[in-house]
Amino acid sequence: MDRALPTSPPLFASVDDVVARLGETGYLANKATATSVFLADRLDKPLLIEGPAGVGKTELARAVAQSTGAELIRLQCYEGVDEARALYEWNHAKQILRIQSSSAGHQDWDETKLDVFSEEFLLARPLLQAIRREDPTVLLIDETDKADVEIEGLLLEVLSDFAVTIPELGTITATRKPFVILTSNATRELSEALKRRCLYLHLDFPDADLELRILASRVPELPEAIAEQMVRTIGVLRAMQLKKLPSVAETIDWGRTVLALGMDTLDDDAVRATLGVVLKHQSDQIKAAAELRLN
Template structure:
């Protein structure tokens, strides 16, 4: 049986410990993070890019002292990259070395399909660890639908079946976080096995709190102006709205350049920190000037 790991003792404990690591969680986020650990259920976190989905998993790992194992999803991801594969070159060398010996093929076959020749990928690595582990399956919506089938056995029973070795069950269930930008709908089978949390851009008060905690050297007046400007940018029809991390980067930029006023010129000069498309920058400069 997997050994239970007490990740957080309560939602309030999650709020306090995550905040101590620099992640300011609201009540819903803290409650869901607590339940994911207490119920030993995977947590599916959905929302636009840059709202802190991946950072939540990293923060849980930091505050609990757990190892973070990350599976970065992408189109074309397959079982060999997500789960495991055999070291074929090493197996071939072993087969060649056994030629001419009295060892039978069946013995050679059994010899080359052992842990020595197994290359573990993130999913199997997380399952096999007996120390506290946070498994981050990042941007799961970017994978093909078939990849979700690989996740089902892990998310259902925290075990993986390797035909040559048998079933490998988790000694200690990892804290699992799946993130999705909602670029496609995930299967109901995956969703059914998870707790669900939707993260969106924070309101101005919370974002100001985040920026101020991350960049304490920035004057409150300028920080407030920055958060207001970021909010206006997100209201525009941009290719990519500024993330929370980019708000923090912008604040650090203002401190580094010793900018004492976030006026139209300062915004135009530093806009590349938060907007990474020329068309977005042009639209922002035009709109912010018209509305200043």
């Protein structure tokens, strides 16, 4: 008989509840985003969020954790991340010390072997940490597309059964499923098998109205006229072919910069002086200066 998968009590009561509670953390979600979060919670399925860098994918996971009082556990993916970094590994240095100590005390090897492959020597990594937690948990698998294709097999196994088999200790099964969010900047296609396990949400940069609301929420002291000009300028920059488009976080930083400098207007001189807050490549700044006619 198939083993029943663990379940979790719902975190959100409705789509409107998602909007309200995320808003309390400062994350202003549109209806599509809130609906995806609600369905992932209610259907007990991982949520795969794709979109360009800087649109708020990771911030959404943080907001879900904060709004529900859940612990956020993050697996940061990168080229070369492996099972030892994602799931678990043994503390080899500590094992060697114990073996040397046992050898000096003439302890039987069979006893020593059982000792060094015990919980005391296990280093749990993010996937195992999330599976073992009994309290509400948000597992963020960040920038999944940066990991090697081989790691997707491990993710599939974990997301299918929420159980991990450690040969020396046996099978560890989740008693409460974490809320799983995977993010991807779409630098490569994720496998269809992994996508089938998930609900899918594409996040893009917010429209001007939403970005104005975000700016007003995060930098309430910023004059409305400057905020509007700032959002218009950011929109122009995002329409350009740049190495790195300005993120929402950089829009917020720009607003805080203007306040810190005591600027009461965003004229050409002010934009030129603060362009480095939103554009981090010299070639992008040169292109932007020409497009905005700052020269």
